[in-house]
Amino acid sequence: MRPAFLFVHGWQGDKSVWDGVIAALGPGADCVAVDLRGSGASPRPGPYNLEQFAADLRETVESLGIAPVVVVGHSMGATVALRFALDSPELTHGLVLIAPVPASGGGYSAKGEAYLRATAGDPAAARSWLARTLRDPGANGTLDRLCAAAARTQREAALESFESWAHADFAEQTRELAVPALVIAPEHDLPQSAEERVAALLPNARFVVLPDAAHYAIVELPHEIADLIRQFR
Numbered sequence: 001m002r003p004a005f006l007f008v009h010g011w012q013g014d015k016s017v018w019d020g021v022i023a024a025l026g027p028g029a030d031c032v033a034v035d036l037r038g039s040g041a042s043p044r045p046g047p048y049n050l051e052q053f054a055a056d057l058r059e060t061v062e063s064l065g066i067a068p069v070v071v072v073g074h075s076m077g078a079t080v081a082l083r084f085a086l087d088s089p090e091l092t093h094g095l096v097l098i099a100p101v102p103a104s105g106g107g108y109s110a111k112g113e114a115y116l117r118a119t120a121g122d123p124a125a126a127r128s129w130l131a132r133t134l135r136d137p138g139a140n141g142t143l144d145r146l147c148a149a150a151a152r153t154q155r156e157a158a159l160e161s162f163e164s165w166a167h168a169d170f171a172e173q174t175r176e177l178a179v180p181a182l183v184i185a186p187e188h189d190l191p192q193s194a195e196e197r198v199a200a201l202l203p204n205a206r207f208v209v210l211p212d213a214a215h216y217a218i219v220e221l222p223h224e225i226a227d228l229i230r231q232f233r
Helices: 015-025 050-064 076-087 110-117 123-131 142-151 155-166 171-176 191-197 222-230
Strands: 005-008 031-034 069-074 092-098 181-186 205-210
Touching: 005 015, 005 050, 005 076, 015 031, 015 142, 015 222, 031 050, 050 076, 050 155, 069 076, 076 092, 076 155, 076 171, 092 222, 110 155, 123 142, 181 191, 181 222, 191 205, 205 222
Parallel strands: 005 031, 005 069, 069 092, 092 181, 181 205
Antiparallel strands: none
């Protein structure tokens, strides 16, 4: 019996970003997508940080009785997945990390951090930023969907969680993770960083570059992402 997949969205996202991937996996896959605290339909109070997000995932997995799970995380959600695997190894069957933020932090300049912080709670700024995460911002209403998800993220949650993942500092601990891992790096999203700062630290990881893909490949190329997930062992 194949393990369940637990899907974790990225910063200023919600579980809806996984709709296409889950549909592409089909009814034979046991899939659970979550809204992280402060996002989507989860207006829970803080703290809004990697440790709390990982603890919330543990609560979900235990309450549903689906352990051990393959945690599928996108962007910040990949960092949450790494934190979960370290904190709850007995509940983790494997990891699929897509366009991951490294556990060593985002590596942004001061200007870059200020730019991202300014998107929290500002629909126009968020739209401009999210357009840069897509291969084709004008296609199929994708940008509108991402903007809607960002609008459902509490500003406080966005700002507090940003400080947590952008300045994460537990990369060396991830060398302890012996579970199978798949790191998927979109071609147009700094794949070298994903390979060197994420995949290279995981002792049992496979690294794949997804051609002609941008940061939000999970919404633009859901069938390709699903094919890679389906092949995961």
